[in-house]
Amino acid sequence: MNAPVDGGRLLWQGADWDFATLERIHDACAQVATGEMGLEVYPNRIEVISAEQMLDAYASTGLPLFYRHWSFGKHFAQHEAMYRRGLRGLAYEIVINAEPCVSYVMEENTATMQALVIAHAAFGHNHFFRNNRLFREWTDARGILDYLEFARGYIQSCEERFGEPEVERLLDSAHALMNQGVHRHRRRAPDLLSEQRREQERRQHDERMYNVLWSTLPERASAPPSQGETARRRALLQLPQENLLYFLEKSAPRLAPWQREVLRIVRNIAQYFLPQRQTKVMNEGCATYTHHRILHRLHEQGRISDGALLEVLHSHAAVIFQPGFDDPRYSGINPYALGFAMMSDIERICRSPTEEDRQWFPDFAGCGEPMPVLRHAWTEFRDESFILQYLSPHLIREMRLFHLLDDAAAPVLRVAAMHDERGYRRVRQALARQYDPAWTDPDIQVVDVDLAGDRRLILEHAAIDGRLLDEKDAKQVMRHLASLWGYEVLLREVAAAGGATLREHAVGPPR
Amino acid sequence: MQILDRRLNPSGRSLPNRQRFLRRAKALVQEAVRDASAKRGIRAADTGGEVSIPLHGIREPNFQLGAGGRRDHVLPGNKQYREGDEIARPQGGEGGSGSEGAPEGGGEDAFRFALSREEFLSIYLDDLELPDLAKRRLIDASDPAWQRAGYAVSGTPANLSIARTMRNSLSRRIALKRPKPEAAAVLEAEIAALDGKPDQAEQLLRLRAELERQLLRARRIPYIDPIDVRYRRFEPQPRPVARAVMFCLMDVSGSMTEEMKDLAKRFYTLLYLFLQRRYKHVEIVFIRHTHEASEVDEEAFFHSRETGGTLVSTALVEMQRIVADRFPPSDWNIYAAQASDGDNAAGDSQRTGQLLVEHILPACQYYAYIEVGRDGDQGIPGFPRGATDLWRTYEALAAAGAPLAMKKVRHRQDIFPVFRELFAKRGLLDGASA
Structure with a gap:
């Protein structure tokens, strides 16, 4: 229902809106965005939500459905307290990189704000998600919603089978390593839709291959490893490895299959967010530029009143406010x-x-x-x-x-x-x-482990310009790491230039 | 493009996460609630509120770069600096960088958030080690009495009123002249009798048409129509408008420590919560006494310091006066709770006992005496501490059959059993006294 562009017709009047208004706004924005600006977007899905639901969405990093964990409850409580004390307003929108592209708009927004939000999220961010190379290569917009559904169900079933405390401990540890749970260099395009199937296949395979006879074989006495052996071992384990969660999922000796799957879920989600962390300025710049341009064009066409444009400019100015360093x-x-x-x-x-x-x-x-x-x-x-x-x-x-x-x-x-x-x-x-x-994230890699010997896991942080890890935090994360690995863990901080060891953190095996 | 309305989705999606968070931080939250309830008034125990817990207990650590080393900052809004300028390091920060750390790191060391009334109360009562059932009764705000109130056209199947439904059905069937099955049976018999008699063909045809018409009508007019159905209707009945007054009597002489007062406060709070459940309107009167007694506000009651001897009877006289003045026992349910460390001036016990038996106890629904002591205060080992003056006085009264609840309280968990006797027989705690 594209309304004809006839000079005097306003898309809305006053602050009230209904679904027909949203649809008119969307269509008018679409004309400018795809016609004049040449943007390519995923189909849009606009979801109207209440303030409480917005807080909900905040708490689970903006994802519409997420597995359960206390830390999301903590974030919710934090946002809620700040919101209640009026210290912080709510975001007007949240947009999800998915196909169709889901934008949440709050019911409290005025019609003008809805227009701003639609132009910003449903066209600006949407275009960026669909076209930016990082998103295209690193995320799977089509699979993400289904994958989240699977992840939530899987973790819930783990809780039923192994108990909430067990799963919570595992997730705590995995979350601590989330930033180190991504591949920064391209391996292959993710395919989240196949993840669920793959998990089932793996379990079936395990069940098929299990044979109690194998456990009766006598153990072979191990010979001391030679020099070539060490190199071979490192190659087999794909060392050095920057993705700690991937390494643990594949190589940690004492994890149960379900624990490996949970690590995989956490790292898949971390990977999904990687491009967002690398394109904050561009993504917001693109969306802000887009809403600015669309709404000005609509105003020129006489479809937005002067008053509404002033409201837009007011919000726009607040969003792009940059105080000086002092x-x-x-x-x-x-x-x-x-x-x-x-x-x-x-x-x-x-x-x-x-x-x-x-x-x-x-x-x-x-x-x-x-x-x-x-x-x-x-x-x-x-x-x-x-x-x-x-x-x-x-x-x-x-x-x-x-x-x-x-x-x-x-x-x-x-x-x-x-x-x-x-x-x-x-x-x-x-x-x-x-x-x-x-430059900004610490570069931490697994460098060696002797699986046949004491199984001590050795990691290295290549410290640039002598910037070392925060000691208190590092200690705690190392404990999480040791609980996943099951044996002693050693983290060496070495100077990126020169390779001198600056500091070591060691954590013994968990009891 | 699709527009979806998600507002009607069930809210509280984050509730499980919140519960997990509260469970996780349980020890911290409990402490925070303990602090908060010590600060707030007795009446406020029944509301939610903001608490703050130390952040370090609920940190989510991750590897991040600490201070030190060489850092570069690009900052906007330069005013007077030139290249090569040297700037003194600002106090307490890393460079002129503003805050670059994680959003929740560094600066803030307390985590503030709001607890709902249920959560607050639940944690508060948890701390007193109340039995679960009693706890649930206290926390459950809506405790309406449901009363039958006529009939409704909608309801749950369990409330289906069969008698009323059938009555409606019957009157509708009569009003619409639904043919009875017996009438059809009579017609059928007539048809059977006439069948095969050619001379009666016309009559037969007529009867058949009539039967047809009746069957059709019976089908069209159902035996039970949805409009007949009635359900028993229930209405929440407002609690009886009853008033209660709660007298808090406390010895505030020097021998009462803050700790003891805190125990007493918990006792009063719990009593207030119980009374809140039972009465629409609860007044609280605070009477403190040393060698003389006066009515004070809550703040002064718990926090101001008084010196002097101890004459328990003065408090009872004051209470008696206030009851006579403002709370006639015919209009008010009177509850009294006395907290003391058991000291009383020699020679006053006689008078105290007499006042209680003759004036106070007859007017009261309930009189509780708690004797507070320090945790672990067992007197000299090997020499069991003798009962205090006041305890001996009251014990004698109780033995003589006076309605008096008395208890020695050294720890928070001792408080609840005092209530058992009072409420067990009134059904508020049924089954909870185990």
Whole structure:
């Protein structure tokens, strides 16, 4: 039911809305998004939910159905308390990278807010999910909802079979290692739909192959391993291995099959979220730019009233607010602000470049039409490479970005670069690095284990620039790791440059 | 595009997670509730509220980089810095970086969240080691008495009123002139008699048509129609508007420690909760005494310090005066609870006993005396501590048949049994006294 674009017809009036309004808004947005902006989106599913349900969704990391664990209850309680005390409003929307793309909108929103949310989530984020290379290669939008359903059911059945405390302990340990439970380098496209089938097959296979006779074989005396043996062993275990959960799932000697499956679920979900962590700025930038552009176009077409546009601008300004570093409200760079600023900056460079822009961005400066440039960027980049490629001197000056060097060995902080001719490239590089997981997340790998000997698991943290792990946390995580591994675990922190051992954490086998 | 309305989905999807969280943090929450209930008034025991527990007990650790080493920060909003400027390290932070840590890390060391009334009460009562059944009775806010109230056209099958339904069915059948099965049987017999008599063919045809018509009508007018069905209707009956007043008497002389007062407070709170269940309106009167007694507010009752000797009878006189003034026993159910460490001035016991028997006990529904002591305070080993003055006085009264509940309380878990005698016979605790 595409309403004709006739100058004077407003899509809605006042704050109230009903489902027909939502549908009109969606269709009008779709016209602008797919027609004029050339976005490609998954089919949309818009779900209207209440505030309490929004809090629910928050607590389980935005996923519509999730297995049960106390930590989600904790997050819920936290959000609820802050919401009740009025310290924090609720997000207006949550969007799920799935096909169809699910966007939650809250019932309390005004019609204008719903339009903003639909343009933002159902078109902006949706386009990004569908096209960005990271999402295409690392996530399986079609399978995720079914997989979550399976995961929830599976973990529930484990609780019934083995008891809640047992499963809770396992999940605690798995969650502690979640950040180290992802493959950062491409292996193969995930296929979540087959996961459930695979789990069944594995169990059936085990049942078929079980033969009590094998347990009667005499044990062979083991010979001391030779040098070649060690290399062979490491190759067999695929060492070094950065994905700790994967390694434990495949190689931990004392885990039961169901425990391996639970580890697999946790790491599959961690993997699903990996692209989101790497594209925060771009994803929000894309969505914010999209809603900004769609709603302005609708206003130009006379389908949104002036009052509604002011409401949009009010929310928009709040979302992209970036306090300075010395402001008490400052809490890091706002991804919405940076993302939107970069997208708008690209638009400016395309439409009315300065001489400087032509020098820095000869490929597209002055090309006139920003959409192909933006669409290309949204498809091919992640935050780190995007900033490295597209952050312009103009924007660096505008945001007055500067690079501060904090060396624990030095008594003072030093301004290493600022928004001037000498500093642009260095600021840009440093900022890009802040979004590089290889730089911000500790690089921890399993390096060796002697399965035939004492089975001590050895890990290494390659510490860049002498940045070591937080000791208290590391100790606790190591305990979780030891409980999964079942034997002694040793974590060595070595300098990434040089390989000198800086610190060691050892945890004995759990009793 | 699809639009789905999820608002009607069952809410409380996160409830299991919440319960798991509370169970996980049980010890911490219990402590927090204990603190919170010590701070709030007796009346507030029946509401939920925010508690705060230390964050470290419920941390979810993960590998993250700690402080130290070389770090780079790119910050917005430069005002006066130039390249090469040196800035003193800000106090208590890592560089000028603002907060870069995990969202829940660092700064905040307490975790605040709200407990619902049920959760709060349940944890509070758990701490007193109440039997489960008694606990459930107290926590369950809606305790309506259901009363029969006529009939309804909808309801559960269990409430189907067969008699009423059949009566409706019968009157409808009569009103609509549904043919009776007997009438059809008579017709059939006539038809059978006439069958094969050619001279009666016309009559036969008529009878057959009549039978046909009747059967059709019987089919159209059902024996029991949905509109006949009636269910027994029940209405929640408001609890009787009854008023109760609860007198809290306490010795506040120097020998009562904070700990003892806390025990006493728990006792009063529990009594208040029980009374709340039974009466629509519960008043509380606080009377504290040393060698003289006065009515005070709750704050002063529990927290202000008084010095002086101990004359228990003064409190009873004060209570007697207040009862006479404001709470005539004919209109009010009077409950009294006295907490003391058992000290009383020599020579006052006689008067105390007399006042109780002659004036106080006749007016009261219930009089409880708890003697509080320190946990583990057993007196000198080998020399069993003798009963206190007050205890001996009351014991004599109780032995003589006065309706008096008395108990020595040294620990929280001793409190509940005091109530057993009172409520067991009134059915509030049936089965719970095990």
